[in-house]
Amino acid sequence: MYVVLAVVAAIAIAIGVIGAWILRSNFMTYSESFENGFGKWIVDADVPEDPNNPGQPVEWHISRTSNVPHSGQNSLEFFIDGQQDDGTIWIETRIEAGKRSHVKVSF
Numbered sequence: 505m506y507v508v509l510a511v512v513a514a515i516a517i518a519i520g521v522i523g524a525w526i527l528r529s530n531f532m533t534y535s536e537s538f539e540n541g542f543g544k545w546i547v548d549a550d551v552p553e554d555p556n557n558p559g560q561p562v563e564w565h566i567s568r569t570s571n572v573p574h575s576g577q578n579s580l581e582f583f584i585d586g587q588q589d590d591g592t593i594w595i596e597t598r599i600e601a602g603k604r605s606h607v608k609v610s611f
């Protein structure tokens with residue numbers, strides 16, 4: 505009886521370890537605290553021309569700042585002049601992913 509229970513327990517543990525290994529291998533966490541520049545991130549924008557300054561885009565920037573960091577000493581400040589009610593600014597980076605990926609972003 506004890507041998508059967510031991511075998512069942514060993515099989516259950518093996519299934520649990522293999523299952524945990526498979527699930528863990530499918531998850532990847534990437535975080536960036538911007539303590540050393542922008543890390544792997546690059547800045548980009550799609551902004552309109554400023555009608556008050558023809559030929560120039562509306563004022564915008566994404567820069568490192570020491571104001572209100574979530575962690576460490578630095579964070580990013582996103583600014584865009586919204587008076588024209590248009591424009592988008594962002595940071596982007598490449599991530600290694602499988603054929604199908606579920607991405608969760610938090611900030």
Ligand SMILES: [Ca+2]
Pocket residue numbers: 536537538539573574575576577578579
């Ligand atoms: Ca930081």
